[in-house]
Amino acid sequence: MLLRHTPKEIVERGALTINPAKTCQPVGAMYAALGIHRCLPHSHGSQGCCAYHRSALTRHYAEPIMSSTSSFTEGASVFGGQSNLLESINNIFTLYDPDIIAVNTTCLSEVIGDDLKQIINRAVVDHKIPPGKTVFYASTPSFKGSHVTGYSNMLSAMVQNFAGNTGRRHNAVTLLPSFIEPSDMQEIKHIAFELGLDYIMYPDTSGVVNAPMDGKFHMYPKGGTSKEDIARSGDSRLAIAMGRIGAFQAAQLLDSKCKVATEVLDLPIGISATDAFVDTLRRRAGVTIPESIRVERGQLVDVLCDKAQYVYGKKVSLMGDPDILLGLVQFAKDMGMEVLHVLTGTAAGAKWERRMREIAGEKAVIKTGPQADLFYFHQLLQNEKPDLLFGNTYCKYIARDMDIPLIRTGFPIYDRIGHSYFPVTGYRGGLHLLVKILDAFMDRQDRDAPEETFELVM
Numbered sequence: 001m002l003l004r005h006t007p008k009e010i011v012e013r014g015a016l017t018i019n020p021a022k023t024c025q026p027v028g029a030m031y032a033a034l035g036i037h038r039c040l041p042h043s044h045g046s047q048g049c050c051a052y053h054r055s056a057l058t059r060h061y062a063e064p065i066m067s068s069t070s071s072f073t074e075g076a077s078v079f080g081g082q083s084n085l086l087e088s089i090n091n092i093f094t095l096y097d098p099d100i101i102a103v104n105t106t107c108l109s110e111v112i113g114d115d116l117k118q119i120i121n122r123a124v125v126d127h128k129i130p131p132g133k134t135v136f137y138a139s140t141p142s143f144k145g146s147h148v149t150g151y152s153n154m155l156s157a158m159v160q161n162f163a164g165n166t167g168r169r170h171n172a173v174t175l176l177p178s179f180i181e182p183s184d185m186q187e188i189k190h191i192a193f194e195l196g197l198d199y200i201m202y203p204d205t206s207g208v209v210n211a212p213m214d215g216k217f218h219m220y221p222k223g224g225t226s227k228e229d230i231a232r233s234g235d236s237r238l239a240i241a242m243g244r245i246g247a248f249q250a251a252q253l254l255d256s257k258c259k260v261a262t263e264v265l266d267l268p269i270g271i272s273a274t275d276a277f278v279d280t281l282r283r284r285a286g287v288t289i290p291e292s293i294r295v296e297r298g299q300l301v302d303v304l305c306d307k308a309q310y311v312y313g314k315k316v317s318l319m320g321d322p323d324i325l326l327g328l329v330q331f332a333k334d335m336g337m338e339v340l341h342v343l344t345g346t347a348a349g350a351k352w353e354r355r356m357r358e359i360a361g362e363k364a365v366i367k368t369g370p371q372a373d374l375f376y377f378h379q380l381l382q383n384e385k386p387d388l389l390f391g392n393t394y395c396k397y398i399a400r401d402m403d404i405p406l407i408r409t410g411f412p413i414y415d416r417i418g419h420s421y422f423p424v425t426g427y428r429g430g431l432h433l434l435v436k437i438l439d440a441f442m443d444r445q446d447r448d449a450p451e452e453t454f455e456l457v458m
């Protein structure tokens with residue numbers, strides 16, 4: 001009943017967004033910054049912005065997310081936020097002692113036109129930054145883009161500020177993941193480890209936003225990539241961007257700044273995308289595929305073969321973040337599903353749409369950008385109802401209204417737990433995801449079956 005006013009008839013809209021399928025840029029920038037060891041994200045804007053960014057991340061990860069704010073009031077809004085940021089930098093290093101402060105801008109500071117480079121230079125000149133400490137920034141105006149764009153901008157700022165080319169190449173491969181869960185970052189490291197790959201990965205939020213409870217408060221958990229490793233990435237022989245929207249820009253910058261050869265891949269979600277990731281590492285890094293990885297792949301294929309009848313031919317609709325969607329849609333096609341709708345609030349661009357079209361097929365409705373919102377998604381579903389939905393927590397209203405099972409994927413997930421600990425990337429993540437999909441279909445079959453076809457063995 002919550003969505004009873006959503007009409008079935010679709011009217012094209014030029015400007016209005018109703019229930020956006022995205023969050024704001026600084027949320028992604030903060031998340032990326034948390035993937036550097038002993039880094040404190042700082043939001044250059046009003047307290048309200050920072051409170052929203054923190055609460056989005058805190059609710060999603062069920063962890064206390066540390067960040068600070070320039071706390072703009074009326075004065076800063078009129079005269080600019082330089083004095084606020086200078087005072088913030090001084091206070092943060094005095095009270096919280098991070099090694100790095102990663103500043104993200106907000107709508108307000110962008111509209112005012114604060115020159116962050118100049119302000120940080122001023123902090124250096126005024127000796128507000130202690131020796132060995134670093135302050136850097138990413139521009140993240142949220143009147144455009146999304147949390148994925150913000151993540152990408154912060155990742156590029158890491159390359160810009162830390163990666164250096166010393167002229168002495170080493171063998172490590174740099175892995176640049178798009179906006180994915182800490183469990184997914186852990187899974188990618190697991191694959192790299194099993195392959196015996198010498199690698200650097202950043203950001204790495206595993207061990208930061210899914211750190212174990214040990215009874216003590218850790219302002220800076222053990223996880224996160226060191227700034228020394230990020231600096232070393234400039235001498236890598238190869239960088240692999242895992243995600244066309246969240247990671248490619250940083251890889252391009254690493255190439256232009258440090259002359260590191262780059263390759264862009266889809267996120268390794270499901271069988272074919274993980275095959276492509278593993279095979280690229282095998283070819284480009286000269287490693288062999290060990291038995292352990294073959295076993296993981298074989299187990300995923302085995303379960304899929306055992307239960308293919310529950311997924312084959314089923315209709316699915318997906319909303320979420322562009323890089324994750326490419327992986328999920330590939331996995332859906334791997335399983336013989338029919339993809340009806342793919343929608344992301346991030347303006348992913350023509351190249352992404354072409355790639356998605358290649359995977360999803362001619363019949364799928366694909367829409368990106370501000371008007372690709374949840375209102376439109378609901379309308380699409382009313383016109384052609386799928387058997388299964390993939391999306392974030394906000395999709396639960398649509399799922400309830402239309403009585404469609406929902407697999408929670410992407411960001412944010414406020415009403416379930418587990419995404420921080422159980423991956424969707426790699427073969428093991430694919431198995432986890434497949435089990436969730438099968439559970440959804442089998443639970444539905446059990447719920448709807450008349451007594452004479454209610455099965456014990458499925």
Ligand code: SF4
Nearest residue numbers: 024049052106107142
């Ligand atoms: S959209 Fe802009 S004003 Fe709103 S919370 Fe994000 S940065 Fe702040």
